[in-house]
Amino acid sequence: MADTKTVAPKEGAGTRLWNWLTETQVWKSIFRHDRPDTDRTRVLVMLSNVFLHLHPVRLRKSGVKLRYTWCMGGLSFFLFLSLTLTGLLLMFYYRPTLEYAYNDIVGLREHVPLGIMREMHRWGAHAMVITVWLHMFRVFMTGSYKPPREFNWSVGVIMLVLTLLLSFTGYLLPWDQLAIWAITVGSNMARATPFLGHEGPGASLLRLGDVPLIHAYDDARFALLGGSFVGEGALLRFYVLHCVGLPLGIAFLMAVHFWRVRKDGGISGPL
Amino acid sequence: MGFLKGIINALADPRLFFILAVASLVVLVWKRERIAANSVGYGLLGVLTVFFVFGSFDPNFRLIVTKPDNVPIVGLIFLLVFFTWYSVREGVLNDRRIAAGKGPIEKEEADRVWVWPDLVYTEMISLIVCSVILIVWSILLKAPLEQPANRSLTPNPSKAPWYFLGLQEMLVYFDPWLAGVVLPSLIIVGLICIPYIDKNPKGNGYFTFAERKAEVTIFLFGFVILWVSLIVLGTFLRGPNWNFFGPFEFWDIHKLEALTNVNLAEYIWVRGLRTGQPTFWLTREIFGILLVLFYVFALPVILGKTWFKGYYQKLGAPRYYVGAFLFIMMMALPIKMLLRWIFNLKYIVAIPEFFFNI
Ligand code: HEM
Numbered sequence: 001m002a003d004t005k006t007v008a009p010k011e012g013a014g015t016r017l018w019n020w021l022t023e024t025q026v027w028k029s030i031f032r033h034d035r036p037d038t039d040r041t042r043v044l045v046m047l048s049n050v051f052l053h054l055h056p057v058r059l060r061k062s063g064v065k066l067r068y069t070w071c072m073g074g075l076s077f078f079l080f081l082s083l084t085l086t087g088l089l090l091m092f093y094y095r096p097t098l099e100y101a102y103n104d105i106v107g108l109r110e111h112v113p114l115g116i117m118r119e120m121h122r123w124g125a126h127a128m129v130i131t132v133w134l135h136m137f138r139v140f141m142t143g144s145y146k147p148p149r150e151f152n153w154s155v156g157v158i159m160l161v162l163t164l165l166l167s168f169t170g171y172l173l174p175w176d177q178l179a180i181w182a183i184t185v186g187s188n189m190a191r192a193t194p195f196l197g198h199e200g201p202g203a204s205l206l207r208l209g210d211v212p213l214i215h216a217y218d219d220a221r222f223a224l225l226g227g228s229f230v231g232e233g234a235l236l237r238f239y240v241l242h243c244v245g246l247p248l249g250i251a252f253l254m255a256v257h258f259w260r261v262r263k264d265g266g267i268s269g270p271l
Numbered sequence: 272m273g274f275l276k277g278i279i280n281a282l283a284d285p286r287l288f289f290i291l292a293v294a295s296l297v298v299l300v301w302k303r304e305r306i307a308a309n310s311v312g313y314g315l316l317g318v319l320t321v322f323f324v325f326g327s328f329d330p331n332f333r334l335i336v337t338k339p340d341n342v343p344i345v346g347l348i349f350l351l352v353f354f355t356w357y358s359v360r361e362g363v364l365n366d367r368r369i370a371a372g373k374g375p376i377e378k379e380e381a382d383r384v385w386v387w388p389d390l391v392y393t394e395m396i397s398l399i400v401c402s403v404i405l406i407v408w409s410i411l412l413k414a415p416l417e418q419p420a421n422r423s424l425t426p427n428p429s430k431a432p433w434y435f436l437g438l439q440e441m442l443v444y445f446d447p448w449l450a451g452v453v454l455p456s457l458i459i460v461g462l463i464c465i466p467y468i469d470k471n472p473k474g475n476g477y478f479t480f481a482e483r484k485a486e487v488t489i490f491l492f493g494f495v496i497l498w499v500s501l502i503v504l505g506t507f508l509r510g511p512n513w514n515f516f517g518p519f520e521f522w523d524i525h526k527l528e529a530l531t532n533v534n535l536a537e538y539i540w541v542r543g544l545r546t547g548q549p550t551f552w553l554t555r556e557i558f559g560i561l562l563v564l565f566y567v568f569a570l571p572v573i574l575g576k577t578w579f580k581g582y583y584q585k586l587g588a589p590r591y592y593v594g595a596f597l598f599i600m601m602m603a604l605p606i607k608m609l610l611r612w613i614f615n616l617k618y619i620v621a622i623p624e625f626f627f628n629i
Pocket of ligand 1: 069071072073076132135139144145149152153154155156157159160163254261266267268269
């Protein structure tokens with residue numbers, strides 16, 4: 001058992017303030033347990049707090065070590081939360097139409113004093129791609145995908161794909177040269193989808209007499225872009241996916257992921 | 272100075288770059304006992320730092336490395352080098368303990384600690400550190416914004432977002448249906464399959480190398496070499512027309528690279544049999560098709576009876592075949608690279624009639 005640590009400073013004005021604060025009616029109405037400085041209250045704080053209850057009450061020592069987890073799963077989650085917050089703020093300013101999109105971004109950079117929301121969102125997104133990769137790397141190197149955690153690894157892979165798609169759809173939104181050409185290069189691949197892309201192998205076999213079933217106006221790329229090139233349709237589609245569809249999907253999977261970390265016996269360790 | 276830059280430019284050539292990357296993986300695995308020393312890890316980071324500082328005095332290098340969207344990849348290089356070294360080191364340290372009969376260090380850390388305060392505080396500190404880094408980064412570096420979108424003005428080079436540049440680099444060797452659709456899908460499927468194929472019960476929940484030699488080496492090859500190092504190549508070393516440019520080289524749009532790639536069919540019919548290529552596609556491509564069918568369907572069976580016999584017996588037929596198929600698909604990339612570099616081979620099977628080129 002871990003030795004008991006005292007959370008609040010031992011004496012002085014700080015302690016007195018802390019002790020007084022935690023005895024007030026307001027505090028006690030919010031936190032239904034005493035200060036977490038005994039074994040009993042440390043259990044209670046975990047069980048009675050909706051945010052903390054994702055955690056177990058106790059966990060193996062290696063689980064809290066940077067050496068073991070590299071904190072990369074936690075950082076991915078934190079970056080996701082901060083992206084949600086900054087993204088929400090950006091949505092106040094940004095309108096996904098050909099007319100406004102670019103100008104709204106210009107406005108964000110020129111007219112918002114000290115504005116760094118766009119930067120926080122963009123760099124946070126790049127960082128999240130990196131932390132998710134490193135998280136996967138760590139999980140592999142510690143063999144943590146082995147039974148009973150196989151399924152959670154699979155959930156993780158899908159979240160990795162969703163992370164990349166989130167980043168990819170977001171890349172289009174500033175509607176500058178960087179954006180549309182990166183998405184053009186990326187989405188051009190879809191026209192080579194076997195059978196479903198109009199330049200994909202096998203697509204020319206799908207025809208009714210002389211009429212080809214798969215052409216530039218109904219193939220996989222068209223479905224992705226809502227058009228035959230990166231235009232208005234693509235902007236709206238990417239916006240909706242970026243702000244609603246994909247975040248909901250990944251949040252749902254995160255709930256499953258965290259639940260499974262707990263149910264599979266907590267952070268992995270040797271038997 | 273110029274001489275040194277010339278050497279580095281030459282070493283960065285895609286062929287050498289790739290071969291050097293593979294060579295460093297081989298050295299890492301082979302000499303891991305030595306590499307596990309702390310001095311090696313710090314040394315690696317030091318060398319990288321010196322390289323970037325030295326490079327930043329060069330205008331061409333500075334231009335490409337400080338492009339706002341490329342900055343995270345510089346970070347990725349440092350992080351990846353560090354964590355690759357680190358995880359191998361942890362594995363080696365544990366292997367030594369296991370060999371001495373002590374069990375991995377994680378075993379000693381198996382007793383439980385309180386989440387409050389131990390974990391909650393660690394989380395809070397990481398959260399604060401991460402926020403500070405993110406905010407400072409955001410203040411120092413503005414998010415890029417170029418000219419408004421213009422469909423009639425194609426930039427050269429046109430690059431996908433950086434995390435897909437490994438795939439874009441594959442386009443040099445494979446057509447879009449493979450590089451952009453089939454192989455990425457197989458990467459996803461392959462990753463999901465890993466836990467169901469790998470039946471080795473050892474090395475679950477602790478760093479180790481000795482107990483999972485093949486698994487770790489294959490993963491490092493796929494992730495560090497094929498995925499990340501090709502991203503680095505695609506980001507920093509590919510310029511206009513997707514031509515290769517050394518890190519200290521000026522991105523000249525007019526740089527010409529001789530394209531003399533030849534299809535397998537031409538090698539066989541024109542240069543080998545000297546009959547000229549048959550007009551009917553099936554006859555023309557029959558050798559390539561047989562070769563591909565052999566590679567995909569016969570090779571796993573043959574390997575299962577020879578080299579990989581041990582795996583076949585350990586894993587059983589379904590696991591072995593899925594695993595061998597995925598492995599063979601992964602190896603298709605380096606094999607095609609080598610064929611291109613050595614024989615200037617363009618396509619093994621080329622049926623443009625059906626957009627079917629391999
Ligand atoms: C959106 C991205 C993701 C988030 C937010 C996330 C979050 C987390 C967190 C917080 C943990 C707890 C332990 C730790 O921090 O290492 C964890 C564990 C785990 N994650 Fe993820 N993860 C993500 C993506 C992935 C990916 C891509 C994979 C694998 C392909 C994966 C596989 C796992 C597995 C197997 C565990 C259990 C590890 C153990 O018990 O040691 N996760 N994840």
